[in-house]
Amino acid sequence: MCISVGLVLLLLKLGAPLGRLFELLLPLAVCTIVLSFLLSIFLYARSFSVSSDALAPGGNTGNHLYDFFIGRELNPRIQNFDLKYFCELRPGLIGWVVINLGLLMKEVELRGSPSLAMILVNGFQLLYVGDALWNEEAVLSTMDIVHDGFGFMLVFGDLVWVPFAYSLQASFLVVHPQALSMLGAAVIIALNGMGYYIFRSSNSQKNQFRRDPNHPNVSKLRTIPTASGKKLLVSGWWGFVRHPNYLGDLLMALAWSLPCGFSHLLPYFYVTYFTVLLIHREARDERQCKLKYGASWDSYCKQVPYRIFPYIY
Numbered sequence: 001m002c003i004s005v006g007l008v009l010l011l012l013k014l015g016a017p018l019g020r021l022f023e024l025l026l027p028l029a030v031c032t033i034v035l036s037f038l039l040s041i042f043l044y045a046r047s048f049s050v051s052s053d054a055l056a057p058g059g060n061t062g063n064h065l066y067d068f069f070i071g072r073e074l075n076p077r078i079q080n081f082d083l084k085y086f087c088e089l090r091p092g093l094i095g096w097v098v099i100n101l102g103l104l105m106k107e108v109e110l111r112g113s114p115s116l117a118m119i120l121v122n123g124f125q126l127l128y129v130g131d132a133l134w135n136e137e138a139v140l141s142t143m144d145i146v147h148d149g150f151g152f153m154l155v156f157g158d159l160v161w162v163p164f165a166y167s168l169q170a171s172f173l174v175v176h177p178q179a180l181s182m183l184g185a186a187v188i189i190a191l192n193g194m195g196y197y198i199f200r201s202s203n204s205q206k207n208q209f210r211r212d213p214n215h216p217n218v219s220k221l222r223t224i225p226t227a228s229g230k231k232l233l234v235s236g237w238w239g240f241v242r243h244p245n246y247l248g249d250l251l252m253a254l255a256w257s258l259p260c261g262f263s264h265l266l267p268y269f270y271v272t273y274f275t276v277l278l279i280h281r282e283a284r285d286e287r288q289c290k291l292k293y294g295a296s297w298d299s300y301c302k303q304v305p306y307r308i309f310p311y312i313y
């Protein structure tokens with residue numbers, strides 16, 4: 001992240017036309033799609049030369065198309081370099097905020113200064129990416145690393161979908177400038193702040209509990225024992241709903257769209273897609289947790305009946 005920040009600051013100091021990124025989005029996206037296909041083909045081919053215990057449970061149906069998409073190998077490595085762990089965060093997230101900055105510079109070229117809406121979108125998403133990179137080790141406990149094979153879906157998701165689909169709001173604002181009142185901005189900032197607080201504190205609470213259940217920050221929380229020896233949190237954020245981190249993430253997703261106003265649906269694509277993704281992801285996780293924890297998970301679901309939205313779902 002530091003190298004990227006240094007390079008971007010150097011480019012800005014040298015007067016590099018970062019705003020050109022706006023015109024280069026499509027060719028860059030096409031090149032990244034080609035790269036993701038090539039990487040996926042390499043990963044699929046090499047998966048037939050590794051031992052069976054290196055394969056992901058869900059990506060070995062024998063259906064070549066499905067296995068190519070989902071991914072056969074769980075954690076492909078070249079020496080000690082873990083390809084999935086690297087791709088999950090850095091290239092896509094850093095590419096996302098660099099594109100956002102280029103779009104902000106394009107707005108400066110067109111209108112002399114960045115709009116309040118563009119500043120909010122850039123700031124919110126820079127916070128999200130900075131948080132992810134600062135807490136990089138937390139990704140090790142996510143489903144993508146623990147359960148899912150590294151196939152075209154995740155390769156494309158990491159390298160193409162995140163930088164080019166997640167920067168849609170900034171792209172929209174270059175073409176459709178939006179006037180935003182200070183009151184409107186204050187409400188949106190409060191919404192993003194609340195979402196970030198729920199997202200960060202619930203993820204940190206679970207990750208802390210999984211690292212050290214006796215840590216003072218989590219040792220007083222109520223838990224449910226399981227046959228596997230692991231315990232399930234049933235108070236704190238994880239007693240509020242079963243995926244409080246998703247709730248916080250979705251509130252932020254809405255806060256990223258609101259600065260774009262209500263004249264177009266495009267800026268709301270991300271929060272819509274993301275809601276579908278997290279509902280599907282939550283159902284997948286429920287199945288895995290039911291298998292892992294059996295009756296203990298049933299007891300958890302009885303005590304914490306709502307999945308993401310309290311008193312709704």
Ligand SMILES: NC(=O)C1=CN([C@@H]2O[C@H](COP(=O)(O)OP(=O)(O)OC[C@H]3O[C@@H](n4cnc5c(N)ncnc54)[C@H](OP(=O)(O)O)[C@@H]3O)[C@@H](O)[C@H]2O)C=CC1
Pocket residue numbers: 141142143144199203206209210230231232233234238242243245246249281285288289
């Ligand atoms: N911006 C984006 O595009 C995306 C963002 N995300 C974000 O990534 C973050 C991680 O999400 P995700 O990877 O889906 O999984 P989670 O971080 O929600 O982790 C799910 C795992 O947590 C453990 N767990 C669940 N309930 C409890 C409990 N009560 N007590 C203790 N442990 C529990 C289980 O694993 P175990 O018990 O084995 O430890 C479960 O499999 C979320 O904040 C999500 O919003 C996710 C996808 C896309």
Ligand SMILES: CC(C)CCC[C@@H](C)[C@H]1CC=C2C3=C(CC[C@@]21C)[C@@]1(C)CC[C@H](O)C(C)(C)[C@@H]1CC3
Pocket residue numbers: 088089128131132139142144153154156157158161162
């Ligand atoms: C293209 C497909 C239809 C969907 C692809 C899904 C991927 C884009 C997401 C799957 C899990 C992700 C995570 C993040 C980004 C999106 C993908 C790759 C994440 C790195 C975002 C930042 C968070 O702080 C995180 C917890 C580190 C996320 C981990 C999961």
